[in-house]
Amino acid sequence: MFLEYISLQNFRNYRQQEVSFNTALNLLVGENAQGKTNLLEAVYYLLTCRSFRTETDREMAAWESGSFYLKGAVQQQAGRKLAEIGFQTPSKLQIKINGAVVQKRSHLFRFPVVFFGPDDLCLVKEGPAIRRRYLDLVGSRAEPQYYRILKDYHRVLRQRNRVIKEKRFTVSFKKNLEIWNEPLVGLGSKLIKQRISLLNRLGVWCKELFFNLYSKSQVLTLQYMCTVDHHGDLDNLAGHFYRQLCLKQAEEEIRGYTLLGPHLDDFNISLNHRLAKVYSSQGQQRVAALALKIGEIQLLEFISQEKPVLLLDDVFSELDFERRGQLLNFLKNKGMQTVITTVVPLEQLLPSRDNPGRIFSVREGRVVETAP
Ligand SMILES: Nc1ncnc2c1ncn2[C@@H]1O[C@H](COP(=O)(O)OP(=O)(O)O)[C@@H](O)[C@H]1O
Ligand SMILES: [Mg+2]
Incomplete structure (x- = not known):
């Protein structure tokens, strides 16, 4: 799919602007604070009715205006669609597809679009919760079954945690806990297997980007880090999980929550078998995070x-x-259609003979196409 053009009215620092895109690469070049990210936000918002920067629609209306309007044409295999979103303070929002009003919920997954920005570096640099969230989001979008297992696992986990918290100092603790061990182990093992298979698929696609940027000198690998010690024996995962969970009971009684399972797992991102988080440069870490998005x-x-x-x-x-x-x-x-913002001047970006697609300069809320 691709976006033919977008037109913005009173969106952030844009008064009135129309931009026609190339079906392949589009470069937005400009200094800081000129409106590059704002334009990406407008595209993302038009396609999903969501911003990657704010939960508050009103923030996106130009300061002196209180309303904004976005319009654009999208080409998909099923045909051309005209999308429009209008917002008025305090909270009047209207979405139209080919002139017909549609609900916000139905708009969210209509047009596949992926945003990657500086904050996504946290996928590599920060703690396991962010990587689990990434895996679970990708898995849930990819397979309905993944989402069902994830939801059921978390429901059982909440119940089991409540039992630990409320009953841990009672005589019936062990019996009460036992009821929840089996569903936790059953669903947890399914979730772990789903995640390992998802990560293997993503790993193949992620590798490709590094191969293209660094040839054979840098190999990216993703490895699932499971809190259940299964020694690679996934056929008996549930058995290992159950036995190790039982051994944790005394500690769970003291700490007050479930200490084993996929809700505590992580995955390692390594370059040439060294953890990217610890040993890689910021540039390499950013490419690793981008690789996850490409996957x-x-x-x-x-x-x-x-x-x-x-x-x-x-x-x-x-x-x-x-x-x-x-x-x-x-x-x-x-x-795929790509829009890239950059503060790096063109001559530092490409050899002059290369034509990467369409190039725009962005300055004080105005976008002008420039010759490459
Ligand atoms: N609602 C708004 N109305 C008008 N200007 C805004 C609004 N929100 C942000 N801005 C302005 O937009 C500019 C930042 O644009 P941005 O796209 O983030 O810059 P960059 O080119 O660095 O990516 C800032 O100057 C900011 O003051
Ligand atoms: Mg920016």
């Missing part, structure tokens, strides 16, 4: 048979000249 996109594309639109905010700052060119080439070969 997600390819999985979504595989499932929906529609190429998502990719929005990349400021990915070049930490890459050297050669890597910038390789990344542009990689994205070009992927054949």
